[in-house]
Amino acid sequence: xxxxxxxxxxxxxxxxxxxxxxxxxxxxxxxxxxxxxxxxxxxxxxxxxxxxxxxxxxxxxxxxxxxxxxxxxxxxxxxxxxxxxxxxxxxxxxxxxxxxxxxxxxxxxxxxxxxxxxxxxxxxxxxxxxxxxxxxxxxxxxxxxxxxxxxxxxxxxxxxxxxxxxxxxxxxxxxxxxxxxxxxxxxxxxxxxxxxxxxxxxxxxxxxxxxxxxxxxxxxxxxxxxxxxxxxxxxxxxxxxxxxxxxxxxxxxxxxxxxxxxxxxxxxxxxxxxxxxxxxxxxxxxxxxxxxxxxxxxxxxxxxxxxxxxxxxxxxxxxxxxxxxxxxxxxxxxxxxxxxxxxxxxxxxxxxxxxxxxxxxxxxxxxxxxxxxxxxxxxxxxxxxxxxxxxxxxxxxxxxxxxxxxxxxxxxxxxxxxxx
Amino acid sequence: xxxxxxxxxxxxxxxxxxxxxxxxxxxxxxxxxxxxxxxxxxxxxxxxxxxxxxxxxxxxxxxxxxxxxxxxxxxxxxxxxxxxxxxxxxxxxxxxxxxxxxxxxxxxxxxxxxxxxxxxxxxxxxxxxxxxxxxxxxxxxxxxxxxxxxxxxxxxxxxxxxxxxxxxxxxxxxxxxxxxxxxxxxxxxxxxxxxxxxxxxxxxxxxxxxxxxxxxxxxxxxxxxxxxxxxxxxxxxxxxxxxxxxxxxxxxxxxxxxxxxxxxxxxxxxxxxxxxxxxxxxxxxxxxxxxxxxxxxxxxxxxxxxxxxxxxxxxxxxxxxxxxxxxxxxxxxxxxxxxxxxxxxxxxxxxxxxxxxxxxxxxxxxxxxxxxxxxxxxxxxxxxxxxxxxxxxxxxxxxxxxxxxxxxxxxxxxxxxxxxxxxxxxxxxxxxxxxxxxxxxxxxxxxxxxxxxxxxxxxxxxxxxxxxxxxxxxxxxxxxxxxxxxxxxxxxxxxxxxxxxxxxxxxxxxxxxxxxxxxxxxx
Numbered sequence: 001x002x003x004x005x006x007x008x009x010x011x012x013x014x015x016x017x018x019x020x021x022x023x024x025x026x027x028x029x030x031x032x033x034x035x036x037x038x039x040x041x042x043x044x045x046x047x048x049x050x051x052x053x054x055x056x057x058x059x060x061x062x063x064x065x066x067x068x069x070x071x072x073x074x075x076x077x078x079x080x081x082x083x084x085x086x087x088x089x090x091x092x093x094x095x096x097x098x099x100x101x102x103x104x105x106x107x108x109x110x111x112x113x114x115x116x117x118x119x120x121x122x123x124x125x126x127x128x129x130x131x132x133x134x135x136x137x138x139x140x141x142x143x144x145x146x147x148x149x150x151x152x153x154x155x156x157x158x159x160x161x162x163x164x165x166x167x168x169x170x171x172x173x174x175x176x177x178x179x180x181x182x183x184x185x186x187x188x189x190x191x192x193x194x195x196x197x198x199x200x201x202x203x204x205x206x207x208x209x210x211x212x213x214x215x216x217x218x219x220x221x222x223x224x225x226x227x228x229x230x231x232x233x234x235x236x237x238x239x240x241x242x243x244x245x246x247x248x249x250x251x252x253x254x255x256x257x258x259x260x261x262x263x264x265x266x267x268x269x270x271x272x273x274x275x276x277x278x279x280x281x282x283x284x285x286x287x288x289x290x291x292x293x294x295x296x297x298x299x300x301x302x303x304x305x306x307x308x309x310x311x312x313x314x315x316x317x318x319x320x321x322x323x324x325x326x327x328x329x330x331x332x333x334x335x336x337x338x339x340x341x342x343x344x345x346x347x348x349x350x351x352x353x354x355x356x357x358x359x360x361x362x363x364x365x366x367x368x369x370x371x372x373x374x375x376x377x378x379x380x381x382x383x384x385x386x387x388x389x390x391x392x393x394x395x396x397x398x399x400x401x402x403x404x405x406x407x408x409x410x411x412x413x414x415x416x417x418x419x420x
Numbered sequence: 421x422x423x424x425x426x427x428x429x430x431x432x433x434x435x436x437x438x439x440x441x442x443x444x445x446x447x448x449x450x451x452x453x454x455x456x457x458x459x460x461x462x463x464x465x466x467x468x469x470x471x472x473x474x475x476x477x478x479x480x481x482x483x484x485x486x487x488x489x490x491x492x493x494x495x496x497x498x499x500x501x502x503x504x505x506x507x508x509x510x511x512x513x514x515x516x517x518x519x520x521x522x523x524x525x526x527x528x529x530x531x532x533x534x535x536x537x538x539x540x541x542x543x544x545x546x547x548x549x550x551x552x553x554x555x556x557x558x559x560x561x562x563x564x565x566x567x568x569x570x571x572x573x574x575x576x577x578x579x580x581x582x583x584x585x586x587x588x589x590x591x592x593x594x595x596x597x598x599x600x601x602x603x604x605x606x607x608x609x610x611x612x613x614x615x616x617x618x619x620x621x622x623x624x625x626x627x628x629x630x631x632x633x634x635x636x637x638x639x640x641x642x643x644x645x646x647x648x649x650x651x652x653x654x655x656x657x658x659x660x661x662x663x664x665x666x667x668x669x670x671x672x673x674x675x676x677x678x679x680x681x682x683x684x685x686x687x688x689x690x691x692x693x694x695x696x697x698x699x700x701x702x703x704x705x706x707x708x709x710x711x712x713x714x715x716x717x718x719x720x721x722x723x724x725x726x727x728x729x730x731x732x733x734x735x736x737x738x739x740x741x742x743x744x745x746x747x748x749x750x751x752x753x754x755x756x757x758x759x760x761x762x763x764x765x766x767x768x769x770x771x772x773x774x775x776x777x778x779x780x781x782x783x784x785x786x787x788x789x790x791x792x793x794x795x796x797x798x799x800x801x802x803x804x805x806x807x808x809x810x811x812x813x814x815x816x817x818x819x820x821x822x823x824x825x826x827x828x829x830x831x832x833x834x835x836x837x838x839x840x841x842x843x844x845x846x847x848x849x850x851x852x853x854x855x856x857x858x859x860x861x862x863x864x865x866x867x868x869x870x871x872x873x874x875x876x877x878x879x880x881x882x883x884x885x886x887x888x889x890x891x892x893x894x895x896x897x898x899x900x901x902x903x904x905x906x907x908x909x910x911x912x913x914x915x916x917x918x919x920x921x922x923x924x925x926x927x928x929x930x931x932x933x934x935x936x937x938x939x940x941x942x943x
Binding site: 077080081082083084087088113116117120157166167168169170172173176177286 | 746749781
């Protein structure tokens, strides 16, 4: 029987990011199918570790098959542990799990050296990696956005040296290390075409990367909306995300201010509601921006409630000023059958094509124009809703995953764990 | 009155020195060597208290024997000191003995006058016995005062490296002008060397407060450098000989030990204060040997060696965390165990981690031989030694450098001009001129035998290895490989890439040192 070990750079019990959530959903789904599967996540740094771990504790178990490693904080430039003893421990732990399949979601906090040594120790195991972002290519948080703020279209030793302020030779080594690391995997997966193309432009051989969307389970039956509901929703816009500079919330607020400055009387009131960010954190991040009256902060939400909350809006806006890859908020909007207004770049352009509106990235005027073009237009809303196809569910993901990675569907029944 | 002769000897540069005293203000001295007659090249006068006179009755007259006709053997010739019609025979055996005797039993004023002539390079006494005697006599000598009514002298820095390169920086203001220069000697247990002193070479506007008590010129700073011919065995002192001070040897200053890089930084800072570019060069040159040897391979007895092992002498000029990748990259090409000598002063956590990480991935085995900025001969020689900077090792093809069963030396270099226009002779020239990136691979025993011939006068071992590689290339004893890579980036990390006050790193500093030595050789 085939044992799968899913390894993630983080653990969703501690931190709720797209990659780790996708990894954990995959784990839960395979477990529900009765497969022999383990999940190994990590804390992302010493602060988190200090909260949950004893001084000499290396691991926390959330279940007999669900582990979280103590992350000491890894420099994403090197992707190596600062202390070899940490690498030794993680290597030994992963080796002890004796998986036939190791599926890595990211390699940050796990370490390039750990993966190289595991690969050498288990030459017959199948190694899979899902590329969730561009860290292998870009040392500036993997976002391919220059520190000057402009979007980056391709990496090079000299350009990266100018951006990150390190000598060009550092990037020669980094790329060599990353290419070597990716070569260790039998299968590379990407949740978006955009990401696949970026990696191929960078040097990964065409055909090496298979695109599979992250899986998201959702209710298939959505009650049809009345005309009155559509009309009301056509004035309701929402943002779901965090107050980080790259999410573009400032662009949205500026667009709202432009709309309000027109002093137009609307038959249908226009409101923009912000989920995931509170007013205080917004003001801390952008102290010079005045908040228009049409903007309302709704604070944090539970991830599992997101789709239901989205259903209450006509449009979800994703104004990110970096490329994004395959944001879970787009899948959630599809699950909610709520169309999107998205920046016209990268994963946002790709994933909202056909059922969303796109505006020029980082341009509040363009965003204001896009909002006004659909505001109070129930027909346009209905038309866009009709074009939405549901996202790939976890069963669909598992099927594509097994096919792409040439994995035989495992018979049901979990291998008995020693001591479990 | 005829001159009373006390001592007479010949120095290392074939200069005959005659010391004694006379009441004549301008004695007309000459030396007869067989039929040849020599006039003095220099006559130095000094006061002698034993003659109970404040007049400078003491004399040291110097005669250059280089003016003698060919074939005159000074050891066998008949030699007379003459003044008018008076002739005083000089026995030949005194020529080799009197220098030591003077140092041993000469009155203080003669001894001090002798030291001045040595400090001013008019006399060269480099044999160790005399050096030892001078040091012994100075050991008990009292130091002159730094501040008197006649002068004030200050020493800001007086430092020397373990290898015997030293520098003194300070300022000096006499109360009145003197034709006699400030001069100095560096003294250790067995050696005495003159200091190349540059009085009045550095702007020191801050000393104006000492005027009018002392002569203020605005350029009262001095710098000086020296170089012991071999590594000093103990601590050294500097003897600063102040004009007009005849009854004491001078101001004795202890020399502080300094790391070569710290000394280089201080020299650089001091040099920036010297307006005259030529004088800057003189300061640096004084700290360097007069010539560089040309190492020639020699037949060595077969040493004990581990034939399959490679000793990698690595200048890790990349980020510390990248050491692991540099080592890993060569792992598959190793014929046997890898021993690593890291050219770093010490290991830090990241470097140690890098070595330990690589050791877990290099199947042939990896062992740290040492971490220091200098190369030392290991007790058991490796079969092969490879030297490179990490940036080169990472970007060059390691297969050639680490290939098993190599017989001769291999030099791999990156020559951007040579890739366009080849030619071995020009390549050798550019190798030195442009500091071309290179890697050297050769038999362990040959490597250490040749390296022993190259002096430790540079900041980096690479400068010595560059000389070694160049000698091999010039003699056709190394196989040259051109690194055919279109894109190359230099490393910018590690101690050798640190910049001095003038913006140059250690490699550039060494290149300048080499240039100065070669210029002195040509002169």
